Amino acid sequence: MGFIFKPVRWILGQIIIFIDWISRPKPVLRDSQKQEEIDRQTENMALYQFKQCPFCVKTRRQIHRLALTIETRDAKNDKNWNQELINDGGKYQVPCLKITRPDGSVEWMYESSKINQYLEEKFS
Template sequence: MSETSQLELYYMPTCPYCRKVLSFMRANDINLPLHDITTDASAERQLVDVGGKRQVPCLFINGKALYESDDIVEYLGEHACGVQNASEE
């Protein structure tokens, strides 16, 4: 992963597709800023403003939205395994 890439995951804890992505992240020591849209109204607004829809999981890559759990897992597997610069919101 490029050192300049900024990754953030928008999710809902009850979403099975989100849990799939979070499980992959845990298994591969991938730590990113997480935004639970069920408890953070500003994160939900940002998700809709940037991506145009309220769909999760959504991985922001340098401010651009990537949807679909399989696509997110594939991207993280190729670009982010071992990322350790996390903060959970």
């Protein structure tokens, strides 16, 4: 039966991506100085994610809406990001936002709702 679930899951994933694409919220507009300042802050962030994961879509929408430039890392297909997430983050779950602070300390933030709330509070 596994051979049926895989393509069905893939098709559902593509539908989610399509719905996300046609219903994307408009990004906020900031003056260029403010946007540059925010871009500098988000240089130290990376989102570990899967392309088709609905929770990742939820967080990517938030990133898009807040007009943030955050690197996305494919934790399913890229071995390095996959291993880094498991070994350094502590568990294989996406989305996960890696935040490297100016003092070099690193926070691995799991849970889409928590990440979205953090981004909202910091950048909206």
